[in-house]
Amino acid sequence: xxxxxxxxxxxxxxxxxxxxxxxxxxxxxxxxxxxxxxxxxxxxxxxxxxxxxxxxxxxxxxxxxxxxxxxxxxxxxxxxxxxxxxxxxxxxxxxxxxxxxxxxxxxxxxxxxxxxxxxxxxxxxxxxxxxxxxxxxxxxxxxxxxxxxxxxxxxxxxxxxxxxxxxxxxxxxxxxxxxxxxxxxxxxxxxxxxxxxxxxxxxxxxxxxxxxxxxxxxxxxxxxxxxxxxxxxx
Amino acid sequence: xxxxxxxxxxxxxxxxxxxxxxxxxxxxxxxxxxxxxxxxxxxxxxxxxxxxxxxxxxxxxxxxxxxxxxxxxxxxxxxxxxxxxxxxxxxxxxxxxxxxxxxxxxxxxxxxxxxxxxxxxxxxxxxxxxxxxxxxxxxxxxxxxxxxxxxxxxxxxxxxxxxxxxxxxxxxxxxxxxxxxxxxxxxxxxxxxxxxxxxxxxxxxxxxxxxxxxxxxxxxxxxxxxxxxxxxxxxxxxxxxxxxxxxxxxxxxxx
Numbered sequence: 001x002x003x004x005x006x007x008x009x010x011x012x013x014x015x016x017x018x019x020x021x022x023x024x025x026x027x028x029x030x031x032x033x034x035x036x037x038x039x040x041x042x043x044x045x046x047x048x049x050x051x052x053x054x055x056x057x058x059x060x061x062x063x064x065x066x067x068x069x070x071x072x073x074x075x076x077x078x079x080x081x082x083x084x085x086x087x088x089x090x091x092x093x094x095x096x097x098x099x100x101x102x103x104x105x106x107x108x109x110x111x112x113x114x115x116x117x118x119x120x121x122x123x124x125x126x127x128x129x130x131x132x133x134x135x136x137x138x139x140x141x142x143x144x145x146x147x148x149x150x151x152x153x154x155x156x157x158x159x160x161x162x163x164x165x166x167x168x169x170x171x172x173x174x175x176x177x178x179x180x181x182x183x184x185x186x187x188x189x190x191x192x193x194x195x196x197x198x199x200x201x202x203x204x205x206x207x208x209x210x211x212x213x214x215x216x217x218x219x220x221x222x223x224x225x226x227x228x229x230x231x232x233x234x
Numbered sequence: 235x236x237x238x239x240x241x242x243x244x245x246x247x248x249x250x251x252x253x254x255x256x257x258x259x260x261x262x263x264x265x266x267x268x269x270x271x272x273x274x275x276x277x278x279x280x281x282x283x284x285x286x287x288x289x290x291x292x293x294x295x296x297x298x299x300x301x302x303x304x305x306x307x308x309x310x311x312x313x314x315x316x317x318x319x320x321x322x323x324x325x326x327x328x329x330x331x332x333x334x335x336x337x338x339x340x341x342x343x344x345x346x347x348x349x350x351x352x353x354x355x356x357x358x359x360x361x362x363x364x365x366x367x368x369x370x371x372x373x374x375x376x377x378x379x380x381x382x383x384x385x386x387x388x389x390x391x392x393x394x395x396x397x398x399x400x401x402x403x404x405x406x407x408x409x410x411x412x413x414x415x416x417x418x419x420x421x422x423x424x425x426x427x428x429x430x431x432x433x434x435x436x437x438x439x440x441x442x443x444x445x446x447x448x449x450x451x452x453x454x455x456x457x458x459x460x461x462x463x464x465x466x467x468x469x470x471x472x473x474x475x476x477x478x479x480x481x482x483x484x485x486x487x488x489x
Contacts, residue, residue: 132306133336137396138326139352147348151339233339234382 003201010202011209022203026210029187032100032174033167036107037115040167041160044112048119048159049145053127063120069113074106078176081106085177098179103187106173111163118159119149126152154229161222165215255316255324255403256282256435258303263312265298265459273298274459275312282403284451285436287467289443291482294456296439297333300406303437304330326353329402333409335393337381342373342392345381349396363399371395371425387418391425398429405429407438411445423448443483447471455479 014022051062083089085097085105096102126148134144149156171189178185180194188207195204258280265273273295280286288296301307302314305321316324338345346364355363368374371391376384381392390410397405407426411419426449430436440446446453450467455476462476474480 130336132301133332135306136304136325136330136332137349137352143352147338153339232383233380 007201007205011204011206014202014206015210019206022206022210024183025186025188025191025207028100028185029168029189030214032103032187033107033164035104036167037111037160037164039104039108040111040115040163043108044115044163045119045149045156045159046145047112048116049123049149051116052120052123053144053148054141066113066117066120070117072110072113073172074110074170075172075176077109078106078173081109081173081177097177098181098185100178100185102177103174103185106177107167107170110170110173111167114166115159115163118162119156122152122155122159123148126155154226154233157222157226161219164218168211168215252327252403253317254282255319255327256280257317258404259313259315260303261313261315263302263309263314265295265302265307266310272459273302273309276456276459276461277312278454278461278464280435280437280452282435285430285438285449286452286454287446287450288437288439288454288456289446289450289482290441290456292441293458295459296441296456297408298459299454299456300330300408300437300439304328304406306330327403328406329397329400329404330406331390331393331397331408331410333412335389337384337389337392339380339382341377342379342381342384343368343377345392346396346399349400353400367395367399370398370428372421385418387414387421390414390418390422394422394425394429398434402434404435404437407436409439409441411440411442419445443485455482457482 048066051059051066081102082097084091085094085102086092087097096105127144130144130148130151134147139147169189171193174185174187175190175193178187178190180186180190186194188211192204192207192211195201195207260276260278263273263276264271276299288299290296298307302309303321305314305323305325314321316327338348340348343364346367347360350360350363351357364377365374368377371394373388373392373395376388381389384392390413394405394410405426410426411422414422423445426436426438436449438449440449446467450470453463453465453467453470454461455463455470455474455478457476457478463470463474463479470479471483474483
C-alpha cells in the first residue's frame with residue numbers, strides 16, 4: 001500500500017511539474033485522436049445521415065452493418081491494418097507502419113462506424129419531424145442531409161464525443177500499428193500498458209489520471225455546450 | 235376575404251415564366267390505408283379564385299386532401315392535375331403551411347433566406363425579399379432571433395412569411411391556427427387576408443366554423459373521406475344541402 005501511495009505521489013508530481021515525457025505522450029495522444037475523430041466525422045456524419053434519410057436498396061443491411069461495426073474489436077482492426085501497411089502489404093510502399101499516421105488510420109476505422117451509427121439514430125428522429133416540411137419547401141436529397149446535420153448539430157456533438165472517447169481509450173489497434181516506440185508513437189494507453197507491465201507505476205498512474213480527467217472534462221464541456229445551445233436555439 | 239384582388243401581384247422574380255397551375259382538377263381520387271377509404275372518390279375542380287376552405291369534422295380527410303394536392307402523398311387511385319401537371323411537378327408553384335410549422339434551428343431571417351435559396355433565388359436578391367416578407371408578417375424586429383424560441387403565433391406567422399416569400403400561386407394551409415390563442419389567430423388571419431389580396435389562391439382546412447365564416451368564399455365539405463358539398467360559402471352556411479353538413483353547422487356532427 002505504501003508503494004502505491006508513493007507511486008501516486010510521484011504521478012501527481014509528474015503532472016504538476018509538466019514532466020517532458022508525460023507532456024509529449026499526452027500531446028501525441030490528443031493529436032492522434034483528434035485527427036482520427038475529425039476524419040471519422042467527415043465520413044461518418046454524412047454516411048449516417050444518408051442511411052437515415054435516403055431510401056435505397058440494401059439500406060437496412062448498411063444500417064445493421066454500421067451497428068455491428070460499432071463493436072469492432074480493436075486488435076482485429078490493428079491486425080488488418082498491419083497486414084495492409086506492412087512492407088509486403090498492398091499499402092506497404094507508403095511506409096506508414098509504426099507512424100502516427102497509421103495510428104490515426106486505425107482509430108479512424110474504429111470510430112467511423114460509431115459516429116455513423118449514432119448519427120443515423122439522431123438524424124432519423126429529426127427527419128421524422130422535418131420530412132414533410134422540407135419536401136413542401138422543395139428541398140432535394142443532398143440538401144436535406146446538410147440541413148438535418150446542421151439542425152442536429154448540438155445532438156450530434158454527443159456522437160462525435162462518443163467517438164473521441166473510444167479513440168482515446170483504445171489500446172490494441174494503436175499498439176499493433178504504432179509499435180509503442182518511445183518519442184515516436186507512444187500514446188497514453190500504450191504507455192500505461194507498457195509501464196504497468198514493467199512495474200513502473202508512477203508514469204502509468206499519472207497518465208491514467210490525465211486520461212480520466214480529459215474524458216470527464218470533455219464530456220462535461222460538451223454537455224454544457226449542448227444544453228446552452230438548446231436553450232438559446234430551441 | 236370578399237372581393238377579388240385587383241390586378242396580379244408584382245412577382246419579384248422567383249420565377250420568370252409563370253405558367254398558371256390552375257385549374258386544379260381532382261378526378262375520382264382515393265387514398266386507402268389499412269383497407270379503409272380515407273379519401274373516397276373525390277372529384278372537383280378549383281379555380282385560381284376565390285379562396286377555398288375545406289371543412290369537416292376530425293378524421294374527415296381534410297389534411298390528407300391537402301397533402302395529396304401538394305404531392306406529399308400519392309393517391310391510391312384517381313388523378314390530381316394542376317392544369318395538366320401532376321402534383322409533384324406543380325409543387326414548386328405552391329407553398330404549404332402546416333398546423334405545426336417546422337422551423338429550422340437558425341434565425342428568423344435565415345429561415346426565409348433558406349427557403350429562397352432552395353428555390354434558386356440568387357444570394358444578392360434574397361436580403362430584400364426576406365425583409366419584405368418579415369415586414370409583411372410584422373416580424374422585422376425579431377429577424378435576428380433564433381426561430382425556435384418565438385411564441386406559437388410568431389412561429390406560425392414566420393411559417394406564413396416563409397411560404398409567402400416564395401411567391402406561390404397557391405398557399406395550402408392545414409389548420410394553421412389550431413394551436414393558437416384567439417389573438418394570435420386574429421393576426422394570422424389578417425396576414426392571410428393580405429396574402430390573398432396580393433393575388434395568391436388560398437386553400438385552407440379548418441374545423442373552426444367562426445374562422446370559416448370569416449375567410450371562406452367557397453367551401454368544400456368533407457365527411458368520412460367523401461366530398462359532400464362544394465359551393466359558395468354563403469349558400470353553404472345558410473342552406474346546407476346534406477344532413478351531415480347541417481348537423482356539422484349546428485355542432486352536432488362529431489366525426
